[in-house]
Amino acid sequence: MTTLVGVLSFVAVLALAVILGYLVVKGASSLDWNFFVKNPVPAGQAGGGVANAIVGTVIIVGVAALIGLPIGIGTGLYLAEYGSGRFGWIVRFVADVLNGTPSIVVGIFAWTWLVRPMGHFSALAGSVALAVLMVPMIARTTEEMVRLVPHSLREAALALGYPRWRTSLRIVARTALAGILTSCLVGIARIAGETAPLLFTALGNLNFSSSILQPMQTLSLQVFTYGTGPFDEWHRLAWAAALVLMGLVLLLSLTARWALRSRHGAAR
Amino acid sequence: MAPPADARLQLEAVRLTALYGRRAVVKDVSILFPAHSVTAVIGPSGCGKSTFLRCLNRMHELSEGGWVTGTVLLDGADVYDAGVDPVQLRRRIGMVFQRPTPFPTMTIYDNVAAGLRVNGGRSRGEVDAAVEQALRRAALWDEVKDRLKKSALDLSGGQQQRLCIARALAPEPEVLLLDEPTASLDPAGTQRIEELCHELKHRYTIVIVTHNLQQAGRVSDYTAFFYLGDLVEVGRTEELFTKPAQEQTEAYITGRFG
Structure with a gap:
C-alpha cells in the first residue's frame, strides 16, 4: 500500500516536473529583453515581444483585485464574525456554489451584462468576470483565517470596552492579517491564468492598449492566440508566454507561503 | 479591620439568574461585594462561578x-437597565481571564493603552502617564520599561498575565474581575498575582474566581461558595473556612468532593 501511494505521488510530481521542464525547454530560449519590452510585430515577421500582454495581465488582474478583494475580504470577515445565523448559511452556500462554477459560465454572464450593453469588448468586463471568480474564493479562505483567531482575544477586547465592530477590525482582522494577505495572493494567483472568461470579455488585442474600456491582451490570451496560430514564430512566443505566466503564478504562491510562515513576527 | 466604605465601588447582585437558552446555570444569587475588598468565588468545575462573574x-x-434575570447594582445603579450601554459599562469593570490574552499584533505599550484609546479624548502625554501608572500598579513596570515597543508575546506567561491586569487597570475601572487568573501560571507567577490582589484592593473592588482553595484563603476577605448554580454560602473567609454554616461547604473545603 505504501509503495502504491508512493508511486502515485511520484506520478503526480512527475507530471508537474515534466510540464515545468518542457516549458523551460521550449520557452526559455525566447526570453530576451525584446520579449518583455517589445509589442508584437505583424504576423510572419521575426522578433517582437509580448509587452502588451504583460501590461494587460497586470491591468486586468489589478482591476479585478481592486473590485474583488474588498468584497471578498468583507464577506469573509462577516461570515467569520457574524455569520452564524441563517443569512450567513445562505451566503456560505452561495459562495461554495459560485466557487465550483466553471469560469466560462461567469464569462458568458459578463458578456451578456457588460459587453453587450456597452457594445464592445473591454478589459473592464474581463476584470469584472475575474472579480466574480475571485470573491467567493477570497471570502471562504478569509473566513477560515479569521476563525483561527482565538475566541479569547475577542472576549478580552470586548471586556475592555471595545464595541463589537472595533473588536472585529482592530483586534481580530489585524491578528489574522497575514492569513488574509495569503488568501488574497492565492486568489490573485488563481485568476491570473484564467483564459475562458476573458475570451469573450477582454477578447485580446495584438496591439498595445492601456485603456480598460478597450479590448486588451493578457498572457493567457496570448498563449491561446499564438499557440493555435499558423506561424512557428507565434508558437515560440506562446511557449515563452506560458513560461512567464507559470513563473508569475509560482512567484505569487511562494510569496503567499512565505507570508503565512512569517505571521508570528507580525508585531516585531 | 474593615476599610472605610465607599459606595461608588460597591457591587451587588440581586436575585441574579443566568441562563443558556432555558437552562439556568446560576440560580437566584444575591450577594454583596463590599468596596475595597477581595471576594473569592469558589466551587467545583461547572458550578456556574465563571458564568456568574x-x-x-x-x-x-x-x-x-446567554441571558439574565435579576439585577446587578454598581454604585447603586442597575447595570442591566435599558439605558446602560454594556460597552461603556465594561470600561468601568475590568476583567482578566484564565489564560493571558495579550493582543498579539500590539506592542506592550499598545496593549496597555488599548482600553484608553478606545475611549478616546486623551492626549499622548495622558496616555503615556496612564500606561506607566497601570504597569506600575500591575508590578510590571520595572520589567518592561525599557522594551515598551516590543511585542507583548515576548513576555513570559506570568508577565503576560500582569500585562493583562495592567491593561484592565489602565481605563481606571471601579471593579476588577479575575477569572482564575493564575490557572496557567507557575508558582512564582501565581504568587506575584496574589500579592497584587492585596495591593490593588485599596483602590478597587476585586472579585476573583478560583478553584484553588488555598488561594482563596490567601487572597480574599470574603468567600462565596457556589454549587450547581446555587450560592450555598458566603461569609468572611476565615469564618467560612474554619466554621462553615452549611454541610456542603464543609464537605467541599475538606476535600470530600469537587
Missing part, C-alpha cells in the same frame, strides 16, 4: 443563548 460586566449575554 461574566454576568457582572454583562459578558454573559454575548455567549450564544
Whole structure:
C-alpha cells in the first residue's frame, strides 16, 4: 500500500516536473529583453515581444483585485464574525456554489451584462468576470483565517470596552492579517491564468492598449492566440508566454507561503 | 479591620439568574461585594462561578443563548437597565481571564493603552502617564520599561498575565474581575498575582474566581461558595473556612468532593 501511494505521488510530481521542464525547454530560449519590452510585430515577421500582454495581465488582474478583494475580504470577515445565523448559511452556500462554477459560465454572464450593453469588448468586463471568480474564493479562505483567531482575544477586547465592530477590525482582522494577505495572493494567483472568461470579455488585442474600456491582451490570451496560430514564430512566443505566466503564478504562491510562515513576527 | 466604605465601588447582585437558552446555570444569587475588598468565588468545575462573574460586566449575554434575570447594582445603579450601554459599562469593570490574552499584533505599550484609546479624548502625554501608572500598579513596570515597543508575546506567561491586569487597570475601572487568573501560571507567577490582589484592593473592588482553595484563603476577605448554580454560602473567609454554616461547604473545603 505504501509503495502504491508512493508511486502515485511520484506520478503526480512527475507530471508537474515534466510540464515545468518542457516549458523551460521550449520557452526559455525566447526570453530576451525584446520579449518583455517589445509589442508584437505583424504576423510572419521575426522578433517582437509580448509587452502588451504583460501590461494587460497586470491591468486586468489589478482591476479585478481592486473590485474583488474588498468584497471578498468583507464577506469573509462577516461570515467569520457574524455569520452564524441563517443569512450567513445562505451566503456560505452561495459562495461554495459560485466557487465550483466553471469560469466560462461567469464569462458568458459578463458578456451578456457588460459587453453587450456597452457594445464592445473591454478589459473592464474581463476584470469584472475575474472579480466574480475571485470573491467567493477570497471570502471562504478569509473566513477560515479569521476563525483561527482565538475566541479569547475577542472576549478580552470586548471586556475592555471595545464595541463589537472595533473588536472585529482592530483586534481580530489585524491578528489574522497575514492569513488574509495569503488568501488574497492565492486568489490573485488563481485568476491570473484564467483564459475562458476573458475570451469573450477582454477578447485580446495584438496591439498595445492601456485603456480598460478597450479590448486588451493578457498572457493567457496570448498563449491561446499564438499557440493555435499558423506561424512557428507565434508558437515560440506562446511557449515563452506560458513560461512567464507559470513563473508569475509560482512567484505569487511562494510569496503567499512565505507570508503565512512569517505571521508570528507580525508585531516585531 | 474593615476599610472605610465607599459606595461608588460597591457591587451587588440581586436575585441574579443566568441562563443558556432555558437552562439556568446560576440560580437566584444575591450577594454583596463590599468596596475595597477581595471576594473569592469558589466551587467545583461547572458550578456556574465563571458564568456568574461574566454576568457582572454583562459578558454573559454575548455567549450564544446567554441571558439574565435579576439585577446587578454598581454604585447603586442597575447595570442591566435599558439605558446602560454594556460597552461603556465594561470600561468601568475590568476583567482578566484564565489564560493571558495579550493582543498579539500590539506592542506592550499598545496593549496597555488599548482600553484608553478606545475611549478616546486623551492626549499622548495622558496616555503615556496612564500606561506607566497601570504597569506600575500591575508590578510590571520595572520589567518592561525599557522594551515598551516590543511585542507583548515576548513576555513570559506570568508577565503576560500582569500585562493583562495592567491593561484592565489602565481605563481606571471601579471593579476588577479575575477569572482564575493564575490557572496557567507557575508558582512564582501565581504568587506575584496574589500579592497584587492585596495591593490593588485599596483602590478597587476585586472579585476573583478560583478553584484553588488555598488561594482563596490567601487572597480574599470574603468567600462565596457556589454549587450547581446555587450560592450555598458566603461569609468572611476565615469564618467560612474554619466554621462553615452549611454541610456542603464543609464537605467541599475538606476535600470530600469537587
